Amino acid sequence: MEKIFLKGNDAMAEAAIRAGCRFFAGYPITPQNEIPEYLSKRLPEVNGVFIQGESEIASISMVYGVASTGIRSMTSSSGPGLCLKTEGINFLVAAEIPAVIIDVMRAGPAIGGIQPAQQDYTFITGGAGPGGVRCFVLAPYTVQEAVDLVYEAFDIADKFRNPVIVMVDGAIGNMMENIILPELRELDTLPQHEDWKITKRDADGKARIIQTYIHSVIGLEEANKRMAEKYKIWEDYEQRYEAIMLEDAEIVVTAYGIVARMAKAAVKELRKEGIKVGMIRPIAIYPFPKKAFDSLDYGRVKQIWDIELSIPSQMFRDVDYTVRGRAPVYQLLRSGGMMTSKESIIKAIREKALEGENYE
């Protein structure tokens, strides 16, 4: 298949089209403007609809409406815009409507900066708004993976009738890499949602109503339980991660997104020095890859390193909770648009490795 040299944002937009996305609504915000700009031209080419909403809230509301008719729909933004979208995402979750949301992360909080960061972790994985509900969250680390995950996100969304967030940092959104684009899906090969979309009636002729208000208290509790069961299924069957050189690792590094690339390179170099480092790279960050951490032999693994572009740390809390004291978890953090270097990772691990117990 032919490789094409594309910018992350453009590539993700094209991946959505190939997945059968035929509706997009969004609003300008750095560093993701290429996504609405690309789709404003591309969607009409495939008889899709593009709307530049008057705000991020209007845009997610438009997605909520169109997605309830069974059309694959998407919106994108950055941290401050995702904040505004929380209400609409909460509604998608409650109404069990599939959609894809791309968060191209910038430094925060608030207007913050326009440089890449990983400061949306807790907000995106922990909060699909009130109600204790969640989105499925994917975190690609290359432009190719961003393409593949956006493409797959629509299928995951349909399978679980839940919004999926693809959380990518501004570096991946703006870098250009050689990629292979996936096949263009024919719309009639996609799930047709005959059983719930509001453009059809039920088999018995009854009208379909999508509503997030549940009058019966027992009924609402049942609905809440169904959500909890969904997340259990994700936890049991849908964890995604990449395991790198874990078999004999004594030190395990964990990182996602752009920083995972520096971390991977650092791991390979440290190995050359004889330091037995391995890596767990979360690909889905919700559900968190607990199995990867539980699969480690803590008799051999003496240190876990959490490497993220966020101060205060965010993924650290999930790592620490998952490890449950079986090994100390160290942090290597940069923030505000600053970028972790491979060299700083090597230096930190090498220094700690020399002072660590039981290390030979």
Add this chain to the structure above:
Amino acid sequence: MNKVYEKPKLIPADLSNSWCPGCGHGTIHKLIANTIDTYRMKEETIMISPVGCGTMNTATGWFDCNSVACAHGRASAAAYAIKKCYPDRLVFAYQGDGDLASIGMAETIHTANRGGNLTIIFVNNGNFGMTGGQMAPTSLIGQRTTTSQEGRNFKDHGNPIGVCELIATLEMPKYVVRVSLHDAKHVIQTQKAIEKAFRMQSEGKGFSFVEVLSPCPTNWKMSPVESMKHINDVVIKTYPLGVFKEDK
């Protein structure tokens, strides 16, 4: 020789602003600074800043005016509330097309409807400047932007919104005016409009709204001189200048 035109005191004499050459924000800030200087309102003025190019130099402290920068579109709401709590201060919101007419449209209408003695200064340059030139509610029919690459068209995007026309239908606004920056004569008119608006506020005479047709040479892909000509020849046809409401 005497100095007959000097730089406004609120703007540093030797520190340049970071707007593009020919950008209207520099001119409008100068006019606001002149007004505050003339009427000695420096201590009592509070400016509410937007998200967009308009906030860029306030954020760095270049403009010597107390200010608070709001979330995108919310400046008028915050400004109204501040004025309500501090009726004796000069309070104004300074917003661009995205902030005032897109994401902030609900706040704009409700603030104008509540009125009070607030002033809003609206910088209309027909695009989202800071983020690279996307289409705005104020972009002209036929205007090519990064999200209307074939040009804005009525069928898909509706007409450009005349905010003055909209605001003037409400009861509370007492002075609603559209001015322009395209030549010295019109810059002087803009100065006068801002002075009148601020004076009205100080005299408790009601809500004022000043819309300024402003150039964006970078995203219009024109030189500053061409941009001014564009306002005179083209933009004014969609956005006629004049007073839309004036209580005597």
Add this chain to the structure above:
Amino acid sequence: MAKIIISENLCKGCSLCVTQCPKNIIKISNKINSKGYTIAEQTDDTQCTGCTLCAIVCPDSAIEVYK
């Protein structure tokens, strides 16, 4: 008698003053300032009337007028 002083530091060479001068005595010079802008200059102050139109249009408050 009148003249203008254009701040080398503040001028961005936008040329608005050039177009507004009724005597056509402001031109873009060959001088490039520290920010890389080719700045404006008054070519003949004997004709300057101190009308201040140049200073009025300047977006950068770069012009002072003396009379």
